[in-house]
Amino acid sequence: MANGEDAGFLPQWRLKTEGVIGPDERLPAGQTLLAGIQHVVAMFGSTAIAPILMGFNPNIAILFSGIGTLIFFLCVRGRVPSYLGSSFAFIAVVIAATGYAGSGPNLNIPVALGGIIAAGALYTVIGLVVQAAGYAWVEKLMPPVVTGAIVAAIGLNLAPVAVKAVSGAALDTWVGLLTVVAVGLVAVRAPGMIGRLPVLIGGLAGYVAYYLGTNVMGLGKPIDFSGVAAASWFGLPAFTAPTFELGAMLLIAPVAIVLVAENLGHIKAIGVMTGRNLDPYIGRAFIGDGIATMLSASGGGTGVTTYAENMGVMAVTKIYSTLIFVVAAAVAILLGFSPKFGALILTIPGPVIGGLTIVVFGLIAATAGRIWVQNKVDFSSSRNLITVGATLTVAAGDLTLKLGGMTLGGIGTATFGCILLYHLLGEGNREEG
Template identity: 65%
Template sequence: IGLALGGIIACGAIYAVIGLIVMAMGTRWIEFLLPPVVTGAIVMTIGLNLAPVAVSSVAGSNFDAAMALVTILCIGLAAVLTRGMLQRLLILVGLVAAYAIYALVTNGLGWGTPIDFSIIEEAAWFGMPAFTAPTFSPHAMVLIAPVAIILVAENLGHIKAVGAMTGRDLDPYIGRAFLGDGLATMVSGASGGTGVTTYAENIGVMAVTRVYSTLIFVAAAGFAILLGFSPRFGALIQTIPGPVLAGASIVVFGLIAVAGARIWVQNQVDLGENTNLIVAAVTLVLGAGNFSIDFGGFTLDGIGTATFGAILLHLVLRHGTGGGRGRAI
């Protein structure tokens, strides 16, 4: 674990340096590499790549699949029937409603796997999290550090998605976002945590609730830190049934995919143009199919291959045959 943490810190350092470069030089070079057709495809790929994780978790049981659909319905009803604050909290409202329904039909009626509430009673109210010191190894650092490039592409796609949702130009803040992610990753790795970056799940929640205030994330971080000192709260979270989480994930991941399509629409990407058509088609299949490539001990998964594939393919085709302006038949 310590070796991995050392690699995470190295990755965060590279990520932070890229952020400083973007802040000094601007984002034009990124825009050149990642035009709307590419960023839209990458954002959509993130949602499609995550989708099988949610679906496969309930594929082996008709009951679990049914409860996932019930969760989707609860969230959907919360989205269209509630107003005001409840509608802002529609994911939470839908989860609570689905949790209650699941508890009723399992613990109450004896269908499916019941919720085990004993782990809550056994957990302490307060406790210290486990910390692990990092160990720096050149091999681990070389292995993990290149992930920073993937994080840059993913983060850019996330920022573009949020920009499309809010109707604001967030490009001036891209460098800050990279720097913040890099520093946060270094702090996390130094204390035994995983690498951090912008999370697509949160963007999906933003798309549903239409709450984009950055102050919300500051408050959420504060509460998360405090709750991290409560093993009982962690036990409560663990009681959330898998089918309920899967249903919520299906909604959130789907909204991420739609955010990618929204980038295409708002930037008037012409999918009748062969360059755009091929880039979009190949990127989506690489990501949705989780096309992975192994480099020794380092694996580039579907999102990574889709990201690099989209960038390289667009560069080649754009400068290949007259800018790729041929029309699809």
């Protein structure tokens, strides 16, 4: 239903083959499988890169991203289309807590895992409070002008990552741009189901172009398939148990606040995209994400969060069926137990990933416009203009704040700064957002 409420625990998922596919609708089985795989492709780069930057095992992170997505799916009763992947918000504090040198395995992972569990527990408690006390106070705290600015901040903050990936050799740049064009052409001009797989098909086009340019023509660093050949088809990941040290827990636990702000922005954006009121599921979403984070860290995985990359895929494809994410989660779990598939996905060239993320991150930022337009945000208001302008500049410039032993990155600084600035400017001011 349009208001986000439904009679049963899970939706009935009516079959639909054309137009926009809502959260409670589904495509035929074959198309659902392909769309699910596309979401795996969209999340894989970040979900694998984040653990590598912290010295974690990427296969374990992928495995728990799938398990976490299923937990989230059940907690929100199948109403919120979203994928949970490795959170970048933990990177700085994990490195600080473990003293990780930046390459190879992190020998102090257990200490970080205890801190991540603490963050997940705090996140879950916040979700329980929201679920019990209602979400009206969230609307007052973060009106449309603020949520739109936060969503735009997420997309703009991630932009340098995408651009850097296509800014190496000349071939890298051209392959990245080719990937962008391929995604756009498939999304806009391709007929039928092909038009619903722009990220998958556009990424494949970029992969083939890069392979021809490097492995065949020798114009750059070739794709190395030796890791794929050496990896086994199936294997049990090496799990790691957490240890609990108060210092690390106090350092890492506050990341939960960043995750709350990030997740809230994502849910509001998804609500706009789907035309559904998802506010009744905000508390459930926090709880699901918190439980998934605790479970992931219990086995050696990273903290998880709802993924902006998959929001971008939904914006392109107009497929919002929550069943897609059950399929994506199942595929991720299989990949977690298959080093060979993981090695194959990791051969995707950086310029191809960069091209895909240029489109995806750009669409995330553009979603802010929809939030502002649909809620008729008044940009003749100085309060709104200053709030949005400062937020976007802070996010785009990746302004970092150091608060004691905690480092708040660009997204966190922009998020909390946006909320505080909006309400500070509202004191004694009759302008509203």
